[in-house]
Amino acid sequence: MKNKKLVGTVAALSIGASLLAGCSTGGSKDDGKTHIEFFSTKVENSNTYKELIKDFEKKNPKISVDLTSPPDAGTVIKTRLTKNDLPDIIASGDDTTFTNLADSGELRDLSDKGFKDNIQPAFIDMVKKDYKKSSALYGIPYATNGNGVIYNKDKFEKLGIKETPKTWDEFIADLDKAKAAGEIPIYFTLKDAWTGMVALNSVAAPVGADQFAKDKTDGKTTFKKSYSEVADKLLTLEKYGHKDNLGVAYGDGNTAFAQGKGVFYLQGNWAIPEILKANPDAKLGVFPFPATNDVKQNKLVSGIDVLFSETKATKHQKEADKFIEFLASQDSAQTYTKEQKSFSAVNGVTQDDPTLAGYKDSFANGNIAGYADHFFPASLNAPNIVQDFFIKKNKDAFLTKMDKEWDKVANRK
Known part of the structure; x- marks a missing residue:
């Protein structure tokens, strides 16, 4: 949910992000694979993403997912927006980073994607309330928090x-x-x-x-x-x-x-x-x-801690769709939910960790307030x-x- 203010200049961060990105919106490198950049605004879940990416790449050997997860990611993505250097997929919270991108017109409408049907409708509605163009769906809710x-x-x-x-x-x-x-x-x-x-x-x-x-x-x-x-x-x-x-x-x-x-x-x-x-x-x-x-x-x-967006800049819509569909599957979402001690927006995914039992009644009864x-x-x-x-x-x-x-x-x- 959070937006960390860590030390470092915007210039240094944006250069680092660009180096990590490689071909951020495009093409095959020398390995003959199609590379898509997956930009995450949370550093804590990087190891979980890395394992999910390995699983995805085994099942899709012609696609390589390049994870970028810099500190102060909100500032980095704003800098990259001004340079027309957006990644293919952005994982962010339902926060101002996301709403600013949605209102900028740089995100694709995902309303017609089949993987949307894997998501609980209440969270879809929650996302749509948070930006001006409410008829579109610019983010697929994934993880929720307490x-x-x-x-x-x-x-x-x-x-x-x-x-x-x-x-x-x-x-x-x-x-x-x-x-x-x-x-x-x-x-x-x-x-x-x-x-x-x-x-x-x-x-x-x-x-x-x-x-x-x-x-x-x-x-x-x-x-x-x-x-x-x-x-x-x-x-x-x-x-x-x-x-x-x-x-x-x-x-x-x-x-x-x-x-x-x-x-x-x-x-x-x-x-x-x-x-x-x-x-x-x-x-x-x-x-x-x-x-x-x-x-x-x-x-x-409680709110949406992670949602997935696709940028209009991507030249690999098909591959980006495939990766989000994989992440939004029940098996992948269950892995994420268990490792990250989160709750899920994906249908059928449960959080059974006894550490989080104190939040279960609130979620079950809808006794929730927004940030x-x-x-x-x-x-x-x-x-x-x-x-x-x-x-x-x-x-x-x-x-x-x-x-x-x-x-x-x-x-x-």
């Missing part, structure tokens, strides 16, 4: 916490219990600005992402009016962190949590494979973030504003800045 709380089961047992909290007050009570026992209640990784959005999206779920965005655009509300309690709760949570909340990055945080530092970790299910890489024996669980004291209002924040920031203007730069809020802890300045930057974007249209 943005909530990961917890250490051994710490729960040590602290005598019998069940996961269902309300805000219960959560605060558990945080107080952890703090009193000398534990780090929440392990934060706010050095990477995007990780602050995990907390914001969770706390803001009851506000209603799409309705707030509509009302804000129509001048019916402001961040000052609707996000005052959200800001207060973010500051409350930050107090339960460690001594260096803003000095630890996401990768280091995964390792630290794997090593037993922290009882709770505000992250999506995408972090679980990374934590288990650092410590395969870590005993983890998950639960939806309890943003209020009304259990009925507390929903699991607040997916409805923010692309150029709002909310992660940096939220990060600054955690640094300065000035609620009024934070909400004023969010309103001002939103309005500035709106006035440019």
